[in-house]
Amino acid sequence: MNHELHAASAVELVAAYREGKLSPVEVVQDVLEQVARWEPWLQATYLLNPESALAQARTSEARWRSGAPLGPLDGVPATIKENIATRGDPLPAGTAAVDLKAAAVDGPPAARLRETGAVIFSKTTMPDYGMLSSGLSSFHTLARNPWDLSRTPGGSSAGAGAAAAAGYGPLHVGTDIGGSLRLPAGWCGIFTLKPSLGRIPIDPPYMGRAAGPMTRTVADSALMMQVLSRPDVRDSMNLPPNDIAWSSFDCGPDHLKGLRIGLLLEAGCGLPVDPEIRAAVEQAARLFEQAGAVVEPMQPFMTQAMLDGMDHLWRMRSHVDLQALRPEQRARVLPYIRDWAESAAGFSGEHIFRAFSQFHTTRVAAVAACAKFDYVVSPVAPNMPAAAEDPSPTNDPMRPLEHIGFTVPFNMSEQPAASINCGYSAAGLPIGLQIAGQRFDDLGVLRVSRAFEQIREAQRPWPEPPGA
Known part of the structure; x- marks a missing residue:
């Protein structure tokens, strides 16, 4: 057991x-002390509630003492991204433009954690409407980023990524529509x-x-999947209940023998x-x-037209949303987001139709490119994390998605x-490897990730708060 309890895994706890x-x-108590040490620099939390956390912990303690835990996460500290509803709490969506109203009920991920007895002690921060890969927000x-405070943690699950790296307990829930889990x-x-x-x-x-x-750790994510993957009728896209043996994720390196793995470097x-990112991913492929494993280079299957089409459709969606706001609300939106959304004002119906068509084109291309492989490995992002103050790696609202070419196709292909x-990197910044699998093979991706976890180079110590 780790003597620093905030750094212990959920499995250990x-x-x-x-x-x-x-x-x-x-x-x-130890997690809350770690949050207090880091939070003046990271600003990863929203609605941090130590009193509620300790009350939940005392109730969990009583359940464990009586031999009646609610589930596999009972008593384990957890955070939830701000855009997932938690009953009684507002949902700002990262922007100062939203009228704050308390959510009536927990969203599905929050409900599953609460049902299993996890100690939900805070929400985590995000950028305006979740449309940035940074922690910049008008709200x-x-x-x-705890590895380098001058850098962004990524986004839109910005606070969650920073919180996990800084040791705000073992469990965090984020969301992803183009890379918002994987980038941070x-x-x-x-x-x-990012599941199917x-x-x-x-x-x-x-x-x-x-x-x-x-x-x-991979083990803690597998443990969370036991809980988070339980069905909920509110999701019209919810997959049919499936008895997946999440606990069987723990495979050794022998599991990799004979697997066909595509290597996507562009x-x-x-x-x-x-x-530096390319070199790290090539070294992972050698491992x-x-x-x-049988590793075979892949040709790129995304195009700039696909990326631009998704960008333009999302611009129009945000433009429509912003037009529905009162003028004083609209003025509070992050200027970068306003400029990006308002650029769609002149798009024609035909333009938007063609833009929307690129989502399906991306899906078809991704499925076809991956068909001959069991798994595909690639960089998560082409770039190191940008300056913390920059809304995006390009810092240009007319080129906002230039960093998601590796991640977004797997959202569209499901x-x-x-x-x-x-x-x-030479500067000591982490480099992410993306491991993608066939649709529905979530457990397989966890198994390959667990095998890689055992053969990768020794990991460096997690960052410590300034002055620690």
């Missing part, structure tokens, strides 16, 4: 609770799984939108791949080969895709 060696109360204080996971050096569409119920459902676990659109750390 649950085992210690079961054996009576630890209490959820002492764990939550929240700027979130930063990659830039913060943690693990995440509908595997984890979400409300409201939307094309390509998924919730997922954000953790330090996205086909957007920013060029940083040489797969040494473990017995395939599961993970991010796992595969190395570090």
